[in-house]
Amino acid sequence: MLTDIAGIVDLDRYPISSLEAPDAEELVRVARERLAEDGVFTLPGFIRPAALAAMQREADRLCPHAFRRLDHRSGFPPGMGEVTRVSLGCIGYDQMELESPMGRLFRWEGLTRFVSEVLERRPFHRSADPIASCMVTDLAPGDELGWHFDANDGIVTLMLRSPGAGGAFEYAPNVRRRHDLRSLIDEVLADTCEEVVELGARPGTLTLFNGFQSLHRVAPVESAPSRLMLIFSYDSAPGQVFSDEVRLRFFGRREPVAVPDEDRPLPVS
């Protein structure tokens, strides 16, 4: 059953159901160490193959209904760099099936607790946004997510499908507080920065990434299939929702297409 979390997450490899167990404690310790040193921690094979295939099928079905986000924005501290290009499709939580394994994974309290523990952030809650809390980005050939810093550390992503060619996730680890940040950004934009590394995550990999500390981008996708990424949002406050401005920019709508009710579980527990 793909609504059963043990059928979705490889709990044999990643025993995160009970964080007090020695194996889970060790995983949390390693994750914190990697995040502090490299700005990123990946869990390859986090999702079981059948669940991954179901997630890909659902995302593929929804892709024609994705909102196309096309803009240029500054993703750098004030006065640095230039605007970079954003071109991708966004699928919202409100478009997913009621029993979507993507939504089921997001609403699993075990994952929320694990992420909270690794990031050492408490209180820690899933975003309650009916559209943007749990989303899929779809990058087709020609699409990209230009260089930027995130507003917060600790973005949680699940790679659903790698693109045919291009579309690499590239980043300059832990550079935010560098005294030479301005020239470093210029080098990155000129493609001459030797600190940029590539993260080669395969489909089914869960990634925790400190996107406030590390400059990053998704390079232009060059050939089909498109790149599919599932992205989860969290907040220190319960019931967090995004502004109309954010919803319009990412999804082209203020209100969810399906109204949450007892049949459509909200992301909050």
Ligand SMILES: O=C(O)CCC(=O)C(=O)O
């Ligand atoms: O798609 C990715 O791998 C990262 C997405 C990202 O950087 C973002 O949403 O800010």
Ligand SMILES: [Fe+2]
């Ligand atoms: Fe980002």
